[in-house]
Amino acid sequence: MQAAAKHITPVSVILGGKNPCYVDKSCDLTTTAHRIAWARFVNAGQNSLAPEYVLCHPGLREILVRELELCVHEFYGRNPQESEHYGRIASVEHYKEVKDFLSCGTVAFGGQTDDRERFIAPTVLIDVKETDAIMQQEILGPVLPILTVQTLEEAIQFMNRKDRPLAVYVYSNSQKVIAEVLQKTSSGSFCSNDNMIQCLYTRLPCGGIGNSGVGIYGGKFSFDTFSHSRACLLRNTAVECVTYLRYPPYAEKQLHLMQWASSLSRTNRWCNIL
Template sequence: MDNLNSSPSPVLRDAFSSGKTKPYSFRLLQLNAILQMLEEHEADFIEALNKDMFETVLSEMITVKNEFLILSVCAFLPQISLLDNCFVQKEPVGVVLIVGGWTFPIEQSLIPMIGAVAAGNCVILKPSENSSQAANLLQILLPQYMDTVSKKGGMMIKTSIFLHICVSWFPGDRTIGKQVLQVAAKKLTPVSLVLGGKNPCYVDKLCDLRVAARRIAWARFINAGQNTLAPEYVLCHPDLKERLIHELRNCVREFYGHNPRESPDYGRMACTEQYQRVKDLLSTGQVAFGGETDDGDLYIAPTVLTDVQEPDAIMEHEILGPILPILTTQTLDEAIDFINKRDRPMTIYVYSGNQEVISQIMHRTSSGSFCSNDSMIQNLNTSLPCGGIGNSGIGIYRGKYSFNTFSHRRACVLRTTTAECVTHLRYPPYTEKTPEHGLSNDAKHDHV
């Protein structure tokens, strides 16, 4: 592991070239070290997350531990081919750059790192400065538990860092994602991007509205809405809108009380810049409930907006905050057309008791993932990949998909020279040949 920002150190490249990261025993040792670090310092991580987000996100610890379990148990099964001696060998790509995300600073740093380490790579880890407490804790603890060749802080996305990078993993918005691609392209460095997007949530008349509201509210307002998989807007029939708003308001009161600002379970914006950006979005449409802010506390209340128009800024950019616009459509076809007119999102949600409605949306739209009658739950399943499509991201990760992302699949054929009686047919001259044609006396004798 390395925490560099400039070009990777020769020590790191030499460490990979020595082959020390390739043995199964070394990889498992490093993965066990990550798990040990999490178990011994769980209280420290929770405290750091509280200081960064003012909210304890236990799901971060759980998902990282699940990632360890799936890769430490399953990633190193022998590659046994049933087709004679033809097989695919997975080998590490080399030095991997992982830039951690700020919305889930532990998860979005360690989960891709676990995949890269499991595949046998050297890793340059750059946690997000927007979650400074979590980033500092990772930089302090990881060298105490893992094999570390260099400890340096700070990094800028510039051409030099990609000089000896084999794969990079980056979460962020589309603007920065395009910049990363441009820089990486100069060195032909493969890049995996998790960019988010406008995740639609269709609420059908035939659904349990109270359950739907609970699950939507939980996903939208957890971490104060700072989550790329949260529902970005709701589409529903006009007759359903007021009832849905009523249920959402009840859910917010149930989760956070009558004043969410006083709830220990409700978060704050990660930084002043993020706070001001999300606060400006409150001028869109009409506030159905919520809308309160506090500049000194970086607080934005759980908010539902109505009368939002398609060209409004809140419908053009990812919210990453505790605001949920509700738009109406008359028919299912109209809702599907609305979704398909926009860039393909990270995920699509639909709440309905009608399987035909679910099937129609799933098969007539495209997204990084899809979930019916719940929100964000697909991200907790380590057997499923996580990632976007089109403008919402490039590449996938989680579990075995992380292992594959950070591995080169090498096609291998191991042959002998005893089958020349058959393979000689490929040699010129291309005239009719007998099985013995072109064979040496020894080969003919072997054939007989």
């Protein structure tokens, strides 16, 4: 943005954020777990649109953790380090940052690491506090904290205490619940009953808001973002008998004539002339 400012050039910037995922009691937990596990653990979690944390009712947590673990076994086997479908952290520096997050809360499953390979197993954390380091920074790794809330209102309040994220996710079979989360939160994008796939729809814009970024891209939105829309009006010198009314000196008669001409314009009878 500093470089662009020298040339008075607009920019589109994706900065990331803490994408919340609310899991409602009415959802299909098996499908929900598959979709969350795929989004959080694909590419070893290095996806800016992946869910950063899950909010659910305390009564759901144990079941959701079990379903997520079953998904990891289904996707990557009992030992993900041996799976050809599971990635590694891209850099040593980031590997160390993600590894440090494993000290937050309690490891429900996963947690294995290998410094030589920059390997971190798909991991779910429970008993994480809102003040823990993992809740202050973007994870970009295969670690998913699950926090509990008693009500939907509490979940929305929790989301809104954070900076506005790239995406907000909600899993529910209730359209009322989905609508309430959509209306009462702010994010670059929103997706119900799935994760990350909103970026695949070229008719939807991708982008952030606030601390998660500025500007949008995707499909025609990319063309519009990186193009300059030049306003161009081609006129002629005809109908000066009407347009002269803009010139001073001004009088009540001119005002009335302009109001009359404007009323005709609104009915589209004189649009081309005015």
